[in-house]
Amino acid sequence: MKYNFSLFFFLLVCFSLITINNTQKTIDYRKGNYFVNVLLSDCEVGKDVEAHSFDLRSENGFLLSDGTPESKVFYNKSNKITISVKDNFIYINDKKYLKNKARISPKDGDINFGQYFYQGDFVFVLDHKKLYLMNKINLEDYVFAVLCSESWPNWPLEVNKVFAIAIRTYVTKRAQDAKKANRIYHIKNDNSHQTYRGYKLPNRNYDLLRTAVSKTDDLILTYNGDIIDPLYDCCCGGIIPADIEGKINFKKAPYLARKYSCPYCKKCKSYSWEVAYDVKDLEELLDIKNILSISVTKKDKAGLVKEVQVKVSGKRNKHSNIIKLTGDKLHKYLKRIKSFCYSIKKQGKKFVISGKGHGHHIGICQWGAREMVRQNFDFKQILTFYYPGSKLSLFPRE
Numbered sequence: 001m002k003y004n005f006s007l008f009f010f011l012l013v014c015f016s017l018i019t020i021n022n023t024q025k026t027i028d029y030r031k032g033n034y035f036v037n038v039l040l041s042d043c044e045v046g047k048d049v050e051a052h053s054f055d056l057r058s059e060n061g062f063l064l065s066d067g068t069p070e071s072k073v074f075y076n077k078s079n080k081i082t083i084s085v086k087d088n089f090i091y092i093n094d095k096k097y098l099k100n101k102a103r104i105s106p107k108d109g110d111i112n113f114g115q116y117f118y119q120g121d122f123v124f125v126l127d128h129k130k131l132y133l134m135n136k137i138n139l140e141d142y143v144f145a146v147l148c149s150e151s152w153p154n155w156p157l158e159v160n161k162v163f164a165i166a167i168r169t170y171v172t173k174r175a176q177d178a179k180k181a182n183r184i185y186h187i188k189n190d191n192s193h194q195t196y197r198g199y200k201l202p203n204r205n206y207d208l209l210r211t212a213v214s215k216t217d218d219l220i221l222t223y224n225g226d227i228i229d230p231l232y233d234c235c236c237g238g239i240i241p242a243d244i245e246g247k248i249n250f251k252k253a254p255y256l257a258r259k260y261s262c263p264y265c266k267k268c269k270s271y272s273w274e275v276a277y278d279v280k281d282l283e284e285l286l287d288i289k290n291i292l293s294i295s296v297t298k299k300d301k302a303g304l305v306k307e308v309q310v311k312v313s314g315k316r317n318k319h320s321n322i323i324k325l326t327g328d329k330l331h332k333y334l335k336r337i338k339s340f341c342y343s344i345k346k347q348g349k350k351f352v353i354s355g356k357g358h359g360h361h362i363g364i365c366q367w368g369a370r371e372m373v374r375q376n377f378d379f380k381q382i383l384t385f386y387y388p389g390s391k392l393s394l395f396p397r398e
């Protein structure tokens with residue numbers, strides 16, 4: 001075991017120390033186990049940047065190391081630890097830490113960060129003027145935790161098996177991207193990737209979700225031997241993905257170019273929806289004054305809005321009183337629009353937007369998959385329906 005003077009000195013000053021033998025660590029990093037580095041937070045660092053801090057809590061204290069296999073591990077019995085960053089240095093409980101990586105594990109149990117509880121370790125890495133806070137967690141525990149966030153309470157086992165495979169495949173694909181791009185984390189914790197809010201969420205059937213993970217243990221989806229990018233969303237609204245233009249490169253991802261519609265989500269609430277905006281609210285949200293009308297002027301073959309024109313009273317510029325927006329931009333500004341397939345009409349002092357589906361219309365339609373289970377399809381048939389040409393394969397463990 002290599003002697004680490006700076007870490008030892010730092011910890012000697014700040015804690016009453018108990019050195020723990022490496023074999024007592026909470027996570028088993030042996031070959032064959034696979035761990036996911038989930039980005040929970042990051043912040044800029046540097047001379048002109050404000051200090052940031054992160055509070056971690058764990059009932060029976062923490063084990064600290066620098067994350068290298070030869071590192072000594074120290075026990076801090078306090079149930080709270082504060083990691084901060086200032087002037088390009090990491091501080092642990094206000095004491096300067098001289099390395100750029102710190103691994104913090106719970107002595108036992110879990111770590112509470114913000115409002116959520118996490119299994120696994122927390123890893124802080126200072127790299128290129130940024131501090132990354134990651135949760136290093138066993139792959140199957142991660143799949144379970146994301147299932148707690150992304151699934152729906154009280155849905156049956158079979159549909160959760162579908163989601164577990166999609167979640168496992170998605171993170172494997174992102175980890176593959178991370179390796180290619182030399183990215184420090186594998187995946188983000190928000191819905192730009194997969195929503196991950198720890199593993200203790202209320203009103204979840206933990207046993208059923210754990211079973212969905214264990215019954216699909218190691219299964220991922222591939223297409224011609226490559227791991228697929230298994231997009232999934234709430235409700236497709238009956239849109240045919242192959243007709244969607246400009247969002248997905250279907251040559252790279254032919255398994256997302258489903259040529260037939262999903263008829264299974266028709267009874268779901270989000271299949272068709274309507275929201276209304278007061279003209280005043282709309283003007284504020286779009287930062288456009290004196291709106292007379294808004295109309296959808298271009299759609300793609302699938303029916304997704306490509307262009308919207310906003311007509312204003314008086315001339316917006318020298319040439320016209322029309323402002324053009326992309327469909328994506330309107331979707332971004334008006335958060336209550338649930339999908340990219342919609343129409344707009346004016347009713348009195350309101351604009352009423354009616355649409356189909358909830359999400360991006362590509363990949364698994366969650367409500368459709370739920371209905372397919374009701375109609376006795378199994379998880380393999382459902383995955384083949386939503387990702388045509390894909391196959392189930394085993395996770396590539398080294």
Ligand SMILES: [Zn+2]
Nearest residue numbers: 262265365368
């Ligand atoms: Zn559907």
